[in-house]
Amino acid sequence: MGKKIAMETNQLAAFAMAQIDPDVVAAYPITPSTEVVQEFSKYVANGEVTTEFVPVESEHSAISACLGAATAGARVMTATASQGLALMNEILHIASSSRAPISVVVASRALSGPINIHGDHMDISSIRDAGWIIMVAEDAQEAYDNIIQSIPIAERARFPIITSYDGFITSHAVEVAEVLEKEEVQKFIGPKKPDYSVFEDKLTIGVLALQDSYIEFKRKQAEDYDKVVDIVKQVGKEYGDLTGRYYDTxxxxxxxxxxxxxxxxxxxxxxxxxxxxxxxxxxxxxxxxxxxxxxxxxxxxxxxxxxxxxxxxxxxxxxxxxxxxxxxxxxxxxxxxxxxxxxxxxxxxxxxxxxxxxxxxxxxxxxxxxxxxxxxxxxxxxxxxxxxx
Amino acid sequence: MANNFNITLPEVKEIASRGVKDQPFIGGHRLCAGCNAGTIVRQVLTAAQSDEYQIVVVNATGCLEVATSIYPYTSWNVPWVHVAFENAAAVASGIEAAYRALWRKGRLNKKFRFIVFGGDGGTYDIGFQALSGALERGHQLLYVLYDNEAYMNTGIQRSSSTPLGANTTTSPAGSVIPGKPQMKKRIVDIVAFHRIPYVAQAIPGQPFDLMKKVRKALSYDGPTFMAIYSSCTRGHRFPPEKSVEVGKKAWETYYWPLFEIEQGQWRITMKPPKKLPIEEWLKMEGRFAHLLKPGNEHIVKMLQEAVDEYWDYLVRMEEMTKEKGLWTWVPPLTRQKI
Incomplete structure (x- = not known):
């Protein structure tokens, strides 16, 4: 049995991220996920994580920096919502085709206009065709559990992942959740074993693929994406064996x-x-x-x-x-x-x-x-x- | 090698004589004959060769990127990453952050330096915000702007780097409007005033000056920037064999002065033997042909005045900062020594 703690879901998300202790977090605050970035930067400031924190100047740069770090073989996370996710859109597609296992926490929120900061699923719906794995949590407990599972899911599938929970309704609600110890989390996610890194090989990443090769790239990506369902099931089972909380799709x-x-x-x-x-x-x-x-x-x-x-x-x-x-x-x-x-x-x-x-x-x-x-x-x-x- | 960043002719010859596999940038790419982007990359990467560190290149979308990475071929014999048009500085920030994290965690023991190549579109315009952010955060990266003064990759559309009066496909020289109605943005100064340690301007026609500046830039564990004039036969309209000469003429007319700003200290690195009037450069490039016809003398005059004004500014800055730079570069407090 893990210990139980009461936190706002955003704080709990940052807590989960700190337990994962990613190599790089590049982030830009946006309501209602701002607190995730705030809380995480506290872990950084207090030396409780070993993460290189990059406080970028926009969400577009956040996801760009995350993708850059992923090409360098780093374990990478960020958090965003709504307009932030929309601003990332272009790079989301490139991240999935780069097979970069980035994990993004999303506190789902309405899209402008009119501007509205509250919870709905328009943001994650609008990027459903970007080739990302998208998981949606019901409550704080599931949000925490999904974030921990997101690492092995993304790294096994070699696709980026969004774990979302509802903006304000869940993100700002204080709930009791059962959490793992950091060591258990580290053991569960395992050490990062990158598929590729610009530091290891003279790789050319981000090529121009024309009529003679583009469709083959996309087909391979589509086929591998179909394997994600089984990976989510497998990780959900392994997580259940560890915590007693079994998850399926x-x-x-x-x-x-x-x-x-x-x-x-x-x-x-x-x-x-x-x-x-x-x-x-x-x-x-x-x-x-x-x-x-x-x-x-x-x-x-x-x-x-x-x-x-x-x-x-x-x-x-x-x-x-x-x-x-x-x-x-x-x-x-x-x-x-x-x-x-x-x-x-x-x-x-x-x-x-x-x-x-x-x-x-x-x-x-x-x-x-x-x-x-x-x-x-x-x-x-x-x-x-x-x-x- | 402290304070001596000169690259010698034997050094260059040695690198040039290496086999294809040992060249950082390999020929056979699809850049146009006479394009200076390839020349710039070759000079920058030659100067960046080091026993101390390896190079990772990040490339913004543009001519250089599309012409050197057509699958399944690559011209890059160094690690090379391209993501999109407007985010090269942000991508480099992420790679640099990963470098620091992996080093700290003991998962990496090779040293690296990061070089970004971007055209004027990816630098002055669509990538401006990402560049500014990266400079402010203090990442180690040498951002190399190859400035051909328009969006050449998509077919010669004006950028904020395009000079006044230039004929481009979105600022065409018409019967009413004589080319681009606005002045060129002064990117070097805007970048410098992020108070970064080193900023320089260069031309491939003065390779030793260019390469020395690369080495100086890479000696800093922080953000540095070089603006390099990149002649474009298609966009500027001149015969391919004139490419280097055209760039040199931009320098000799003082349009593209060679200078550096090191921690707020301005220094003109190479002064042309004789200052030529701006027409000497304008007449070499077809994009300015209409300006040399009767009725457009006032635009030529404005261009000349802008050149004189900027040179005057440079001379005054050099004089003013001779004893003491305007700023000292302050690395982030968290900067760990690698």
Whole structure:
């Protein structure tokens, strides 16, 4: 049993980073992840980590410096959110194609405009095609656990990784979490064994690949990216063996016999579990599927849970302009296409810019599902809720 | 070797006579005939050869980068990293930080120096912020600007380095507007006033002056900067064989003076034997052809005045800082000795 500590999730994230003790942290503060950088710089100032801390002048330079350090064989981390992640966008693609296992903590936040500093999933959704592994935590405990796991996942997969938790809702909440000792963390992540380093060989990194080679590079990257799902499962199991907290790409809650399953990501899963308990007590067969691994999509795992449902309610704390529903719904819908017989599916866009999602909202969604099952589907497949009409 | 940064002719000959595999920068790249970027790299890396340390090169996107790294070939016989256009200084910052971390943790025991190559686009404009940040943080890096005064890689578009009146594809000499309407940005001074230890200006046509400056720059465990005039046959419009001569003419007309600023101490390193009027340089480059036609005399006059003004500034700075530099470079308090 590890010791239990109470901290704000941002502080806990910095604590996890300090236990990892990366070689280089290059970071630029942004709400609501600022505290991660602040807290980490305290560890640096007090000599509690051996990290070279590079307080850069922008997020673009933060990720650029991280990528530079990764080409030098260093273990590298940073933290950001929202506009910061958006500013990094260009380099995120280059980092994944450089196979640089950088770990980035993201306190997910709405994107401007209008400017808003509160929690939703638009930032991580907007960079879903950058070739990064993206994991989303429900609470402080999972955020801590994901950050520790991010190192072996990224380094085995040879892809960069984002571990996110919801801005303010989770980032600024004080929660009790069980933590490992630093030595245990070090043992779990192991010493850094870089694939390549500019200090070891006369490498040419960042070549120009034209029509005769570019597509082969991308195909190799795509194939390797598909292997990430198994790596996440393996690391989740190893982490479970160490801590007793086992993780998979998804988390099932009362889904085995459920007629209506809600699919959700992030802190809303906590609220939804309470509602599932209440409705189960009332005799309704409802359940919850929490997505931990947003990218790559753990398609088989998702299908294995949802295939027996009669109705699937996908909750998106993000949306796409003119898409067929929110980002999560698009993926779940596409995954379900393989089934000979699909459940009814509906999408709920909610909670943008930190708008509260209450148990009453969740209950209404489940009730919509139960009604659809009894009748013949949904009047409206894509609905915005928690919004003033 | 304290205080003697001169590179001798036998030294250069020895490096030049090495086999291809021992050259830091190998021929066969796709730079244009007469392009000075390759010449600059060769001179910089020749001067940077050292028994003490190895070099890591970071390259901003641009002509030099695309022409030397077409997969599966490379011209770089030193570790070389390219990430993007605007972030070469930030990438170098990260590599340098990794170097310090790995050294401290005992995972590295070879010494390195870091050299960045960027064109005027990647330096004056889109990469300006990353450069300023890296200079302020005090990383060891020699940032080499090869300045061809426009975005040549994408087809000769104006930059903030393009001189007044120059004809580029986004500041075309039209019937109403005679080329670029703005003056050139003074990057060397802007960089110097980050109070970094060493800043210099050079031309490949004076290789020993250039190479000495490289060695001086690399003697500092901090950020240093060199602005090197890089003739471009395509963008400046002159025959390839005139490349070095054109650069020299920029110097002889005082357009591109050779000087250095060491810890706030200005020094003109090579003064041309005779100051030529600006037209002597303008007439060699097709981008200025329209300026030499009747009706544009006032622009030539403005260019001449800017040259005179800057030279006057340099002379005054040299005089003023003869005894004492304007600043002492202060490395970060955390700087560990490697």
């Amino acid at each position: 998804i988390e099932k809650y009362m889904t085995d016999d459920a007629e209506v399953i809600m699919v959700v990501m992030g802190s809303t899963a906590g609220t939804a579990k309470v509602v599932v308990d209440q409705m189960r007590a009332e005799g309704h067969k409802v359940g919850l599927l929490k997505i931990r691994l947003f990218r790559p999509v753990p398609k088989d795992d998702i299908i294995s849970v949802l295939r027996t449902a009669d109705a699937v309610m996908v909750m998106d704390r993000a949306f796409t302009y003119g898409g067929i529903g929110g980002p999560l719904f698009e993926e779940i819908s596409a995954a379900m296409n393989d089934l000979p017989c699909r459940p009814y599916m509906a999408n709920y866009i909610y909670g943008l810019g930190g708008r509260d999602i209450k148990p009453s909202h969740i209950r209404q969604v489940f009730e919509d599902g139960l009604k659809a099952v009894k009748g013949c589907g949904f009047d409206q497949q894509i609905k915005w809720i928690t919004v003033r009409e």
